[in-house]
Amino acid sequence: MPALVARLRGRYDRNLWFAIFVGPFVLGLLVFVYVPIVWSVVLSFFDARNTVTPTDFVGLANYLDMLRDSAFRSSLLTFVVFALFIVPTTFVASLGLALLVNRTRFARTFFRSVFFLPTACSYVVASLIWKLSIFNGVRFGLANTVLGWFGVEPIAWLSVTQPPWYWLVIVSARMWLQAGFYMILFLAGLQRIAPSLYEAAAIDGATGWKVLRYITLPQLRATSTAVLLLLLINAFQAFDEFYNLLSSSGQYPPYARPPLVYLYYAALGQGQDFGHGSAGAVLLTLLIALVALVQGRFLGLGRRED
Amino acid sequence: MPGADGFNRRSFLALGGGIAALAVAGCGSNTGRSDGGGGGGESSGGGKPALSQWYHQYGEAGTQQAVQRYAKEYPDATVTVQWSPGDYDKKTAAALLTDGGPDVFEYGNGPTIDMIKGGQVADLTDLLGDAKNDFTPSLLARVTYQGKLYAIPQATDMQLLVYRKSLLQQAGVQPPTTVDELIAAAKKLTTDKVKGLFVGNDGGVGILGGPALWSAGLDYLTEDGRFGFDDPAAAESLRKLRELFTSQSLLLGAPTDWSDPSAFTQGLTAMQFTGLWTFPQLQKALPDDFGVLPWPKLNASTGAPSVPVGAYGASVSTKSKNVDAAKKFVQWMWVDQTDKQLDWAQSYGFHIPARKSLAAKADKLKAGPAADAVKFVNENGRAQTPLLWTPKSGTAYSDALSRIIKNGSDPATEIKAVKAVVEAELQRIAG
Numbered sequence: 001m002p003a004l005v006a007r008l009r010g011r012y013d014r015n016l017w018f019a020i021f022v023g024p025f026v027l028g029l030l031v032f033v034y035v036p037i038v039w040s041v042v043l044s045f046f047d048a049r050n051t052v053t054p055t056d057f058v059g060l061a062n063y064l065d066m067l068r069d070s071a072f073r074s075s076l077l078t079f080v081v082f083a084l085f086i087v088p089t090t091f092v093a094s095l096g097l098a099l100l101v102n103r104t105r106f107a108r109t110f111f112r113s114v115f116f117l118p119t120a121c122s123y124v125v126a127s128l129i130w131k132l133s134i135f136n137g138v139r140f141g142l143a144n145t146v147l148g149w150f151g152v153e154p155i156a157w158l159s160v161t162q163p164p165w166y167w168l169v170i171v172s173a174r175m176w177l178q179a180g181f182y183m184i185l186f187l188a189g190l191q192r193i194a195p196s197l198y199e200a201a202a203i204d205g206a207t208g209w210k211v212l213r214y215i216t217l218p219q220l221r222a223t224s225t226a227v228l229l230l231l232l233i234n235a236f237q238a239f240d241e242f243y244n245l246l247s248s249s250g251q252y253p254p255y256a257r258p259p260l261v262y263l264y265y266a267a268l269g270q271g272q273d274f275g276h277g278s279a280g281a282v283l284l285t286l287l288i289a290l291v292a293l294v295q296g297r298f299l300g301l302g303r304r305e306d
Numbered sequence: 307m308p309g310a311d312g313f314n315r316r317s318f319l320a321l322g323g324g325i326a327a328l329a330v331a332g333c334g335s336n337t338g339r340s341d342g343g344g345g346g347g348e349s350s351g352g353g354k355p356a357l358s359q360w361y362h363q364y365g366e367a368g369t370q371q372a373v374q375r376y377a378k379e380y381p382d383a384t385v386t387v388q389w390s391p392g393d394y395d396k397k398t399a400a401a402l403l404t405d406g407g408p409d410v411f412e413y414g415n416g417p418t419i420d421m422i423k424g425g426q427v428a429d430l431t432d433l434l435g436d437a438k439n440d441f442t443p444s445l446l447a448r449v450t451y452q453g454k455l456y457a458i459p460q461a462t463d464m465q466l467l468v469y470r471k472s473l474l475q476q477a478g479v480q481p482p483t484t485v486d487e488l489i490a491a492a493k494k495l496t497t498d499k500v501k502g503l504f505v506g507n508d509g510g511v512g513i514l515g516g517p518a519l520w521s522a523g524l525d526y527l528t529e530d531g532r533f534g535f536d537d538p539a540a541a542e543s544l545r546k547l548r549e550l551f552t553s554q555s556l557l558l559g560a561p562t563d564w565s566d567p568s569a570f571t572q573g574l575t576a577m578q579f580t581g582l583w584t585f586p587q588l589q590k591a592l593p594d595d596f597g598v599l600p601w602p603k604l605n606a607s608t609g610a611p612s613v614p615v616g617a618y619g620a621s622v623s624t625k626s627k628n629v630d631a632a633k634k635f636v637q638w639m640w641v642d643q644t645d646k647q648l649d650w651a652q653s654y655g656f657h658i659p660a661r662k663s664l665a666a667k668a669d670k671l672k673a674g675p676a677a678d679a680v681k682f683v684n685e686n687g688r689a690q691t692p693l694l695w696t697p698k699s700g701t702a703y704s705d706a707l708s709r710i711i712k713n714g715s716d717p718a719t720e721i722k723a724v725k726a727v728v729e730a731e732l733q734r735i736a737g
Contacts, residue, residue: 049423049424050418050423050424050426052403071701132561133561135559136559136560136561137557138557138560138561141559155559156558156559158507159507159509159558160558161712248508248511248512248563250512251508251511251512251700251701251704253511253705253708254705254709255712265701268396268399268400271697271698272399272400272418272420272421273420273698
């Protein structure tokens with residue numbers, strides 16, 4: 001027996017220490033991530049209202065209901081449009097910031113910190129500031145005050161849908177929160193580019209856009225891929241700023257409603273309809289997996305580089 | 307100093323592991339129930355059962371201390387109050403699925419139909435006794451399903467229209483009695499500084515769904531439980547909300563929403579649809595300068611004025627280890643202890659007691675706008691939403707309202723779409 005124990009513990013108690021260090025976190029992962037995922041898939045095949053231990057098996061009915069549900073479909077569409085817009089815009093904005101900050105000779109650390117700081121701000125807090133002080137609909141809101149100088153009537157940013165000003169509020173909040181973080185990633189990438197490449201390009205007579213096009217961007221390829229993937233995942237997970245900007249008196253309007261917000265109301269609100277909620281979540285996961293696969297194929301994610 | 311270095315790293319890791327263990331252990335222990343329990347929820351000394359009672363966070367000062375005091379005075383059980391800020395509805399609904407949920411809890415307008423059908427809440431029919439006739443009948447009807455009572459109404463809340471008397475006088479406007487008059491008044495009251503009317507930053511999507519139907523003489527559901535507003539009058543009434551939204555006289559995008567009196571007291575709007583609970587602040591800010599109205603009827607020949615009425619109801623979870631003790635406590639608190647019920651409705655915020663005999667004793671409700679409000683409840687009060695109006699139906703209707711009000715979609719088409727969803731839900735409940 002002692003021999004077996006000794007073997008189990010491994011040389012220098014390696015296995016024991018492995019278990020001690022990794023065990024709690026694996027346990028946490030199992031309990032809080034994997035079990036819920038599997039449970040949710042199981043729930044999606046049951047009529048599970050106000051219970052997480054349902055008995056009424058319904059097969060694929062929940063999935064069919066969700067696919068037939070026009071509100072759910074339109075939420076998927078919202079989210080695709082949102083991702084199509086926010087991913088390139090944030091990408092360009094943070095790359096631009098990085099290039100600018102990288103070139104300044106003066107107070108570089110200051111600018112870097114200033115643009116990075118919003119990343120530390122919570123989405124909820126930023127949403128409230130956007131909603132209550134910058135983009136509120138009354139005359140004394142910041143945006144409306146500025147418009148007032150030019151004689152423009154106050155706009156109820158988050159209340160009107162024609163034109164859809166609420167997108168401006170949502171997108172600007174997200175840009176402010178995120179651009180700085182990706183700027184730091186790009187900065188790190190920029191600093192890894194060997195100066196000799198630029199020197200060689202200068203000798204060959206390349207200037208301005210040409211340097212950007214033929215030296216900087218190709219050298220940033222690995223960083224760009226990572227940034228694009230992170231941006232996409234973030235867009236998929238859109239919830240906080242949408243919820244905090246647009247929900248009111250327990251309701252969420254039918255426009256600009258990302259799937260997570262819709263499922264939140266269906267499954268976790270007074271609805272407590274876990275069957276349909278889980279089915280929607282599984283569909284959403286499948287969609288994200290599909291997009292990630294397609295993206296991986298195009299951008300060569302995970303392929304060995306250099 | 308290699309030794310010190312190693313020690314630091316090790317103690318750091320130990321600390322980290324400890325915190326992780328604490329975090330795991332901490333989960334699920336915060337049920338609001340005292341630890342006296344053990345198996346049967348009996349505390350070790352004296353054999354008094356331990357109960358946990360959940361409330362959402364009431365905004366008025368002193369409410370939390372009040373419910374704790376009531377709980378402490380109960381002789382037959384140790385009652386621990388959990389006071390929940392944030393999203394109380396979702397938190398409670400989730401907790402009811404587990405053993406860590408409350409024994410006694412309040413829920414807006416009583417438990418949902420799916421809580422009742424799922425057997426999550428106990429039948430409280432026999433708790434009322436002789437007091438049954440004393441409760442406001444519409445409130446009891448709202449929490450009764452198939453002849454069984456599932457909650458005891460705690461205190462009545464209502465929503466109504468408030469207006470600035472002085473501003474109406476200046477503009478030469480009479481308090482409106484029809485929706486058309488209301489729209490005209492809002493337009494007349496709008497200046498470059500003040501808007502005419504405030505019905506929430508969403509243009510009324512959240513709170514005017516009910517009043518718009520009642521003002522057309524209709525309701526969410528008919529008395530025999532079928533879809534209630536597939537009717538041209540409803541379409542007409544919803545079109546009026548669109549007209550209001552596009553009239554430039556509606557306050558939109560205010561820093562606070564309809565449930566808060568600030569937009570009204572700070573002079574951003576001349577009229578506001580809000581709740582009775584704002585009265586203490588209104589009386590402080592604008593003494594004698596505000597009047598109240600129900601939401602008006604559609605026009606001279608159609609419909610009736612209305613005010614939405616609701617009540618938080620006290621329910622008992624069937625997952626409780628002591629259902630009987632919990633029921634006894636609810637009976638003691640919300641049926642027998644009339645002085646506490648009066649204190650609850652009157653001493654902190656502004657609510658109408660759920661019982662007629664107590665409403666008659668409530669001094670704050672005897673004069674001025676508050677007395678008018680009580681009159682509206684008795685004459686024009688409508689249950690906020692019917693019990694069979696499920697969250698799914700609610701979402702379908704509010705989506706439709708949003709499209710009608712904000713995008714100008716055709717009300718008749720939108721109503722048809724809502725009808726399909728609601729009928730499927732009704733069938734599901736009946737089935």
